[in-house]
Amino acid sequence: MLTSYDGLWGIGELAARAGATVKTVRFYSDRGLLPEAARTSGGHRRYDSDALDRLRLIRSLRALGLSVPEVRRVLDEEDTACAESGSGGGALEDAVAGRLRELGNEIGALRWREAALRLVQEAAPGDRADRLRLIGRLSVPPSTAPLVRFWRGWLPPRMPRRSVDVFLDIAVPQPPQDPAPSQVLAFARLSALTIAPCPGAVRPQPAAHRAAGAREATLLYAGLAESYELAGVQIRRERGPRPGEALDSFVDAYTRAYGVRDSAEFRRRLAGQLAGDPRIDRYWDLVAEVVTEPGRRPEPTPGTAHDWLLAALAAETGTPLPAAV
Incomplete structure (x- = not known):
């Protein structure tokens, strides 16, 4: 040349x-x-x-x-x-870091699309229409916004924002980065559950919410989070509901919120009140499916921890529990 x-x-x-x-x-x-x-x-x-x-x-x-x-x-x-x-080098480092974040999001979206395609591919012919409907309502990658809105409507309105955020971190599962088809289906059902409750149903509120002010609600949910963590340890060890540190922490959350002392009578009244509270077992069942990889033992959720603690309290006080719904 x-x-x-x-x-x-x-x-x-x-x-x-x-x-x-x-x-x-x-x-x-x-x-x-x-x-x-x-x-x-x-x-x-x-x-x-x-x-x-x-x-x-x-x-x-x-x-x-x-x-x-x-x-x-x-x-x-x-x-x-x-x-x-x-x-x-600063501009180059920033640009590369930004592109890596974008690629991570793109890869995550592709993994969700792949799992969703497999979900449809593996479905029985009679199930495909329902699965397509559920998947079609999800963004890719999926958003947790419907779940967050559900819980903001459930929690006491006077709770401080920081306490709400702490609870949301526990109650709202993050979509898996590399989901299995079953996890995509569970997240889609979970999102649909929070967006469209049963026709004519009013979203139930626990009785504890109606009596709790801002300070009491903060004390209650902080204490419940601690007791759920303790109960989760027992559930992972496959131990049935029983008295102990987890149950005492659970009762203590309510005594601090209500400003009363722990006693056998208080525990009986608390067990009866909690047994009559509305249940959202379906939500927690789906959460467990979302956060647990196929083939592994289900991870404890706040819902399963609450049920474990309530069963322990009911057994201790002789309170009958209603059947799960």
């Missing part, structure tokens, strides 16, 4: 050396990313060896998925660093 007498290259020659097209070189030149060294009397662009290095860098950045504005920021930083004999 011949080089002109002035040591500069025309646009076609630069494109050939870089393995690019003339259209590509012109595109970056027109946007100011690829400065020309000179122009001929006829207005033709001329480039030097620095332009070749810059063009190769631009193409490398674009191959990583960086946008033209991001490439511009990286190049501007490189130019400034060279002029000031300093070190750049």
Whole structure:
């Protein structure tokens, strides 16, 4: 390949050396990313060896998925660093980190789509219409917003925001990053359950909510979270409901909220009140399916922990429990 007498290259020659097209070189030149060294009397662009290095860098950045504005920021930083004999890299690090986040979201969405496709593929013909309907209501990747709205309507309205956020972290499962088809189905059903309750049904509220102010609600739910964690340890060990630290913590959450002392009589009244509270077992069953990988033992949820603790309290006080619904 011949080089002109002035040591500069025309646009076609630069494109050939870089393995690019003339259209590509012109595109970056027109946007100011690829400065020309000179122009001929006829207005033709001329480039030097620095332009070749810059063009190769631009193409490398674009191959990583960086946008033209991001490439511009990286190049501007490189130019400034060279002029000031300093070190750049911040713009490149930010752009790469941002692209990695985007790729993570894209990969997550693809995994959900793949699992959803397998869910439909594996379904019996009579089940496909229902599964398609459920999947069609999910965003990809799926959003937890319907679940959050459900719980904000369930919790006492006067609870401090921080306490609400703590409870939501416990009660709202995050969609698995690499779900199995069964987990996609469970999350879709869970989302549908919170969006569209049974026709004519009023969302039930536990009796404890009606008596709790902001301070009492904060004490109650902080104490319940602690007792659920303790009960979860017992459930993982496959131990049945029993008296002990978890149950005492559970009762203590209510005594602090109500401002009363623990006693056998209080425990009997509490067991009776909790036994009559509305149940949302279906919600917690689906949560367990979402957070548990297929083939593994179901993970304890606040719902299963609550049932374990209530069963322990009922057994201790001789209170009959209604059948689960």
